[in-house]
Amino acid sequence: MSTLESGSSAQETGATPAGNQELLRVESKNAEKRRGTFSAYLGLTKPRIIELLLATTIPTMFLAAGGFPGLWVTIATLIGGTLAAGGANTLNSYIDRDIDAMMKRTGHRPLVRGEVSPRAALIFGLVLSVASCVWLALFVNLLSAVLASGAIAFYVVIYTLGLKRRTPQNIVWGGAAGCFPVLIGWSAVTNSLSWAPVVLFAIVFLWTPPHYWPLSLKFKDDYAAAGVPMLPVVTETRAVGRQIVFYSWAMVGASLILVPIAPMGWFYTIAATILGGVFLYEAHAMLSRVTRGEEAAPMRLFHWSITYLSLLFLAIAIDPFLV
DSSP states (O other), X not given: OOHHHHHHHHHHXXXXXXXHHHHHHHHHHHHHHHHHHHHHHHHHTOHHHHHHHHHHHHHHHHHHHTSOOOHHHHHHHHHHHHHHHXXXXXXXXXXXXXXXXXXXXXXXXXXXXXXXXXXXXXHHHHHHHHHHHHHHHHHTOHHHHHHHHHHHHIIIIIIIIIITTTOTTHHHHHGGGGGHHHHHHHHHHHSSOOHHHHHHHHHHHHHHHHHHHHHHHHTHHHHHHHTOOOHHHHSOHHHHHHHHHHHHHHHHHHHHHHHHHTTOOHHHHHHHHHXXXXXXXXXXXXXXXXXXXXXXXXHHHHHHHXXXXXXXXXXXXXXXXXX
């Protein structure tokens, strides 16, 4: 075939260099759109919060099993827990989209930016929530499914719809929803509950105020503009600092009560003592700065609180192997 004939044939089939480039551009644009849609739906689930919740679930399972709980039950529980947390967080994003639009910290979220429609977000959140309970009931046990449904209901109905916009104690009682993963992890292994997971629940419950109130101090103007009565919005900073110190002491006390209840070994005991001492130092240091009239620098305690909980539960996971 001559060059002329070849070129003519290519034009007839649309396979010109320009056509190929246009096709590649369209395919690239479609792929980018799909990635954007995936990222938007993923953003609704608040992955960083899920990571922290799972960081308490796995060590609890290790403690309940007295070692490695088994690969399948671990994977199945993590899948169910991820779906439950993702569903609850998505429904929270759907309900709080008006507040999120008023706050700089949350102004980038998918619903605020219009990347996902409210109706689509609501359906997505409900599907994830139902799927989590069905998954846990089928592949783990009924108790873990019931606890997951309770966690979702508590976070969405009690906290988001009931407490968040009405009381400065919202994060104290609403934070209980974030404590359910330890109960789910324990029940997944033992199909029961005991005092040990109750103490773990108390640790996370008491950790939540000194973790979240420093963040609320940092963004109290945002919360005030949105009409959310977080404690730093309705009271002076020194009073918030005193509350943080109170809950910090209670949290450290609960972490040490776990030693005779579980019971825990030397590794956890030393780790809990040292980590708790650093937490108390940071909490008192923030209160001292406020008392002296200095900048509170609350994010120091906020970032340390995440490190504290992660390391404490890592010690819980390691301790059974050192007995």
